[in-house]
Amino acid sequence: MGVIGVDVGGTKIAAALLGPDYAIVQSVRMPTPDGGTSVVDAVAQVVQSLAEGAADPVTAVGVGLPATIDAATGIVGASNHTGMDGLHARELLEERMPWPVAVDNDGNLAALAEHRLGAARGHRDAVLLTIGTGIGGGLIVGGQLLRGGHGQGAELGHVVVKGDGPPCQGNCPNHGCVETMCSGTSLARDLRAFAHATPGSALAALEAEGCLDSRTGLDLAREGDADAVAIFQEAGRWLGVAVASFTNIFDPDVVVIGGGVSAAGELLLGPARHEYQRRALPPTRRAPLVAAQMGNDAGMVGAGILAAEALA
Ligand SMILES: [Zn+2]
Known part of the structure; x- marks a missing residue:
């Protein structure tokens, strides 16, 4: 069998041809074009190029989008950066290629990948959060x-x-979502606010050079800068507050944290774990809070798994 999984991000499209056991046979990356059907055209183009190099016939294609999507109809709800709001993504993709296409939210597909192959493998119920510019997520209940x-x-x-x-980002009308307290965006905001309030700090020096963001802030924290460490720890505590709510509600077997910002590792996960343990109801505290294992491949591998399970 051969399936193709595509992960459409705000800045790049990553796609892979997957073989047995979802091993990556070949992968490609390209910048995400601006808006709407041009994204659909680009996805069709990368899928075609991967299919041409496939030894076995391709049977299905899965596509993850940074958007809310009705997976049953394939219609996009709110898309953060891709200008695809309201598009019938599945239909448009199937018009451009000869294979059946499944589409879903990128957080759901990362959760699927971690459950089938990664940190949540073998567990019945799992909560997965992907921390990047925002915070995405997926829930596995009874294996689905x-x-x-x-x-x-x-x-x-x-x-x-x-x-x-x-206030939250994008089309969210809410305030104080965990995305506003522990995401790449909120970390950059908090690091900059500290830099402006604390002249003479290492963070202020980075800001003066115009290169302070969550990544350079993390580099500084790893070098042991106490101010940067404290800001990551504070974000981690807010993450722990959210995790306590999730474990209270869903009583999962495991909580998995992935996404680019999770590169902070224990700097973020340590305080999150401590806060979660302090706040969750005793019976639900048993779920370990662990780092994701699928890395940057989670989205495209999850998309391939979705395609194989739903269509192949
Ligand atoms: Zn929100």
């Missing part, structure tokens, strides 16, 4: 993705941890 009545679940990044907190 929980998508909800309108196919829009599970937007775990929008659980409120601070009722009067900062």
